[in-house]
Amino acid sequence: MSIVATKSGAPPRTSRVTRPSARPRRRGRQREAWIGLLFVAPALLLVAGVVFYPIAETFLMSFQNVNELAQPSGWAGLANYTALFGDGVFVHVLLQTLIWTVAVVGITTLVSIPVALALNLRFRGRRIARAVLIVPWAASLMINALIWRWILDGQYSILSSVLIDLHLIHQPVVWLGSAGLAFTCEIVVGILVSIPFTSLSLLAGLQAIPEDVYEAARLDGAGFWTTQLRITQPLLRPALTVTTLLNVIYVFNSFPIVWLLTQGAPAYHTDIIPTYLYTKAFTEDQFGQAAAMAVLTFLILLVFSLVYSRFTRDRSMGVTR
Amino acid sequence: MRAIPGARRLVRPVAAIACALALIGGTTACGSLAGSAAGPVQLQFLMPEYDNNTQPLMQQVVNDFNAANSGKIQVTLQMASWQQMYNKLTLSMGSHSTPDVFGYASRWMAEFVSLGQLAPADQYLAQNGFGQEFNQNVLHSLSLNGKTYGVPLAVSDRLLYYRTDLLAKAGLPAPTTWNQMLTDAEKANEKPKVSGLGVPATGIEVDTFFDYFLYTNGGSVLNAQGKSELSSPQSVQALDFLTQLVKAGGSEPSPTGFDRDQITEMFKSGQLVMYPTGPWLNAQIKADNHTLQYSVEPFPTNNGSQQQTLAVADDLGVSATSSNQAQAWKFVQFMYQPKYRQKFDEAEGLLPELNSVAQSAFYQSADYKPFVDELSKAIFQPQNVHFQNIEQIETIAIQKALSGQMSPQQALAQASSQIDQL
Numbered sequence: 001m002s003i004v005a006t007k008s009g010a011p012p013r014t015s016r017v018t019r020p021s022a023r024p025r026r027r028g029r030q031r032e033a034w035i036g037l038l039f040v041a042p043a044l045l046l047v048a049g050v051v052f053y054p055i056a057e058t059f060l061m062s063f064q065n066v067n068e069l070a071q072p073s074g075w076a077g078l079a080n081y082t083a084l085f086g087d088g089v090f091v092h093v094l095l096q097t098l099i100w101t102v103a104v105v106g107i108t109t110l111v112s113i114p115v116a117l118a119l120n121l122r123f124r125g126r127r128i129a130r131a132v133l134i135v136p137w138a139a140s141l142m143i144n145a146l147i148w149r150w151i152l153d154g155q156y157s158i159l160s161s162v163l164i165d166l167h168l169i170h171q172p173v174v175w176l177g178s179a180g181l182a183f184t185c186e187i188v189v190g191i192l193v194s195i196p197f198t199s200l201s202l203l204a205g206l207q208a209i210p211e212d213v214y215e216a217a218r219l220d221g222a223g224f225w226t227t228q229l230r231i232t233q234p235l236l237r238p239a240l241t242v243t244t245l246l247n248v249i250y251v252f253n254s255f256p257i258v259w260l261l262t263q264g265a266p267a268y269h270t271d272i273i274p275t276y277l278y279t280k281a282f283t284e285d286q287f288g289q290a291a292a293m294a295v296l297t298f299l300i301l302l303v304f305s306l307v308y309s310r311f312t313r314d315r316s317m318g319v320t321r
Numbered sequence: 322m323r324a325i326p327g328a329r330r331l332v333r334p335v336a337a338i339a340c341a342l343a344l345i346g347g348t349t350a351c352g353s354l355a356g357s358a359a360g361p362v363q364l365q366f367l368m369p370e371y372d373n374n375t376q377p378l379m380q381q382v383v384n385d386f387n388a389a390n391s392g393k394i395q396v397t398l399q400m401a402s403w404q405q406m407y408n409k410l411t412l413s414m415g416s417h418s419t420p421d422v423f424g425y426a427s428r429w430m431a432e433f434v435s436l437g438q439l440a441p442a443d444q445y446l447a448q449n450g451f452g453q454e455f456n457q458n459v460l461h462s463l464s465l466n467g468k469t470y471g472v473p474l475a476v477s478d479r480l481l482y483y484r485t486d487l488l489a490k491a492g493l494p495a496p497t498t499w500n501q502m503l504t505d506a507e508k509a510n511e512k513p514k515v516s517g518l519g520v521p522a523t524g525i526e527v528d529t530f531f532d533y534f535l536y537t538n539g540g541s542v543l544n545a546q547g548k549s550e551l552s553s554p555q556s557v558q559a560l561d562f563l564t565q566l567v568k569a570g571g572s573e574p575s576p577t578g579f580d581r582d583q584i585t586e587m588f589k590s591g592q593l594v595m596y597p598t599g600p601w602l603n604a605q606i607k608a609d610n611h612t613l614q615y616s617v618e619p620f621p622t623n624n625g626s627q628q629q630t631l632a633v634a635d636d637l638g639v640s641a642t643s644s645n646q647a648q649a650w651k652f653v654q655f656m657y658q659p660k661y662r663q664k665f666d667e668a669e670g671l672l673p674e675l676n677s678v679a680q681s682a683f684y685q686s687a688d689y690k691p692f693v694d695e696l697s698k699a700i701f702q703p704q705n706v707h708f709q710n711i712e713q714i715e716t717i718a719i720q721k722a723l724s725g726q727m728s729p730q731q732a733l734a735q736a737s738s739q740i741d742q743l
Contacts, residue, residue: 024327068432069415087739155577155587171513177575186726266577266720282408284710 044197062291070287080288081296089268089274097252097272098142103144104190105236105247115195116202117232127224130200137196145260148189152176152261177267183264186270189257194250198243205239206217206232249301273297361395362648367420368398369406369635371475376400376669378661384654394648396422407709411593414438417527419640420648420675424474427462427701428708434465435706440641441468445650454657457676463703472657474675475666477599478632478692478699479533481621486614487515487594495616499537499562499623502595506571509594516573519565519588519596522723524580529633529702529714533597534559536629536700537622542715543703549740551715552733558623560729565723572603577724589613599633601670603688617691632699674694707743714739 056222062080064072084090120132123170151159152175159174176182209232217227255274258264264271264279271279281290325430368379376398383398401409407429409623414418419438432438439499446452452460458474483495483505491509496502500580506517521530532542542553550556567576573587581598588596589606593615596602622628637656639649656662659677666673666684674677681731684693705711719737722729 043730067436069411071415089679091415153583154573154575155583155592170572174575174578177578263523267726268725269724269726283713310465 006128035037035259058144058291058294060208064288068285068293076288080292083286084289084292084296093268093273093276096270100183100187100190100258101248103187104194104251106242107187108191108247110243111191112195112198112202112243113236115199116206119199119203120206130203133196133199135196136154136193137200141193141254141256142260145189145256147157148185148257151262152185176262179266183270186258186261189261190251193257194247194276198247201243202239203235208239209235237312241308245305245308248304251299252301255314256306329382343633361391362645363395364394364396364422364649364652365420365643366396366398366410366652367423368400369403369424370400371403371669371671373464378665378668382656382661386585386652390651394651396652397669414642416641420640420641421640421645422637423640424502424635424637425471425515425635427629427704428469428712428718430463430636430638431465431704431706432677432706434639435468436596437721438641439470440639440643442471442639442650443469445654446472448654448657451654451657454659454675456675456676456679456696458697459632459634462632463636465704471612471636471652474637475630475635475669476636476672476674476696477572477601478693478695479597480617480619480630480671480691481597482588482602482615482617483595484509484591484593484614485528485616487511495618496621497618498621499534502621503562503566503569503571505594506566507569508573515592515594516587517571517594519579519584520563520567520572520723521579521581521584522576523578525581526581527719528712529631530581530597531560531563531630531715531719532702533620534563534632537626538562538621539623539626539629541703542711543705543740547705549711549737551718551740552730552737557649557730557733558734560719560722562623563719564729567723599670600672600689602691604670617688619691622717630695632700632701634697634701707740711740 064076066072075313103135154174168211175185258272258275262270264275277293281287327553383396459476463469487509493505496505510517538555538559542548543549587593644656673684679693714736718732721727721732
């Protein structure tokens with residue numbers, strides 16, 4: 001707060017015009033704080049009511065007996081959790097969710113890096129290329145999933161008809177008929193809708209890398225791959241870290257694609273946790289178990305986020321030091 | 322802040338006024354929601370949507386009723402798709418805002434009754450012989466523990482549709498036994514364009530489809546004590562037959578990739594030889610592909626078993642928590658005048674629940690008479706509090722067997738034990 005360094009003992013020389021007196025300032029700051037709180041209060045109440053209250057309710061519901069009308073009646077301890085693990089379906093669905101997440105996030109990232117690198121180059125039509133990339137992201141996930149539901153339809157698939165015209169197959173493929181093929185198709189759709197967000201985030205990360213670094217590398221005689229591996233990738237790591245974390249959370253919780261394509265059928269074999277949770281709650285009327293599933297999902301993602309942040313924070317600090 | 326002299330002094334009073342306004346606004350809004358005491362009795366009517374005709378038809382009935390009772394009773398119509406219906410009803414029940422009159426699937430009846438949400442209809446059915454106007458077999462399907470919980474809203478029974486031209490071409494007769502159906506499915510198909518029997522193994526009513534086979538083999542889903550009969554020999558035999566039929570190529574490829582709407586569409590556009598379903602397919606074929614050559618007959622039996630036609634009903638009930646039950650029943654009786662029901666049943670391709678409508682020329686025509694005749698002896702699905710859940714378990718077992726994950730016997734044994742634990 002001192003404006004000018006002075007000899008010890010002498011009072012600081014400041015301009016009378018610009019420095020308000022000390023006592024009203026302290027009271028003024030407290031008053032400002034209260035007024036600020038008053039203005040923020042409505043928004044805070046809204047968030048507390050719409051976001052935090054349902055989360056707290058769900059947490060409590062997972063320990064209660066809940067009837068078909070979602071009305072809790074009495075405490076059940078860990079009964080919902082043990083029931084969830086009881087029929088073996090939850091473990092399968094969890095495994096399927098892990099496969100889904102790893103496949104979608106992993107392949108999306110691998111594909112998005114070259115796309116981002118390409119979009120970072122200067123070429124004619126770059127703006128159009130970037131705009132085209134944004135279009136699938138601009139259409140909501142539901143719309144994307146619905147379009148793919150019809151592209152992959154058993155009878156009227158446009159994909160089948162193209163393959164038939166190319167004489168690669170002889171009759172329409174029922175893409176969503178068997179569990180393995182359907183799940184693979186869902187993963188491909190997941191990858192395609194995740195590429196825009198990931199590429200653009202990585203592009204932003206690439207554009208933050210200063211040009212001089214590349215110039216220095218060129219002067220030192222670094223070739224393409226050396227530049228890529230030694231300079232671009234390490235400097236891209238912060239952006240990669242953020243997009244991977246966000247993607248894992250989004251993809252793990254992604255409902256529309258699996259629900260609109262197969263609803264988890266046949267027999268839970270294409271289910272992931274969000275769709276299985278929905279089925280458990282609204283088709284099987286087991287709200288207690290569904291709440292337990294929601295709590296477990298939250299814990300899994302929380303642990304992942306903490307471990308991931310700890311792991312990547314150390315690495316990135318190592319780079320800049 | 323600094324740029325406007327004296328602005329800081331205004332902030333506190335402005336904030337205080339803003340908060341006060343918000344508080345007043347909030348309480349007024351809450352106050353108006355509490356509702357006015359005077360004026361006509363307000364009734365909420367929640368109707369499930371069958372197709373585009375439903376809303377205009379129902380709105381007409383509501384408008385006529387409101388006109389005939391102006392100043393005394395006012396009905397408001399709300400529509401919801403069948404997919405949303407269960408959730409809408411349960412959520413409204415849980416939040417004590419159930420509509421006064423609502424349509425519901427009969428398989429939910431036991432559950433709603435156990436939760437005390439459906440009002441018994443007996444005293445109103447006894448008035449002026451109202452109850453006698455209905456097909457008694459259908460009306461009986463709404464009774465539970467000696468009380469009747471509403472009136473039938475939409476009834477259908479299921480017969481086998483088959484292509485007369487394709488069977489004639491292959492020199493095969495219309496199937497009256499399972500073995501004949503298997504032969505017809507295998508031999509009369511023209512793969513890959515035309516498949517034999519349409520088998521919908523995903524989406525809704527997968528269990529209903531299996532029940533056609535189950536019932537005509539003398540089996541049932543639950544016994545009189547409410548325990549599962551799905552692992553009985555008749556049931557395993559039925560699922561075995563269906564699985565073998567699919568394996569032998571007698572159905573469309575990969576049945577688990579097709580739901581009821583898709584299979585209906587396929588038969589309508591001539592891509593299937595046979596498919597069992599309700600009377601609405603008649604109207605759809607007439608509208609979209611009237612040159613299709615087909616006929617209907619009761620579902621084939623398994624060599625000597627008794628013929629049992631399956632019927633499904635949707636019902637109309639009055640909420641037990643409504644404070645205007647007498648007025649609600651008055652509306653129901655108005656809605657069930659034959660002129661309105663004739664229009665509704667015809668437009669939606671459903672069967673007549675009123676005897677007078679059943680005798681009309683429309684329902685005695687060749688397209689509908691077979692369905693109407695079966696209605697008086699058809700079997701309705703059992704009433705059980707957990708039926709929604711039981712259907713899901715049955716569907717999973719069928720999907721497991723048809724996709725080859727498990728043998729029919731194992732899948733049904735697993736389903737049986739799950740049902741008994743409910």
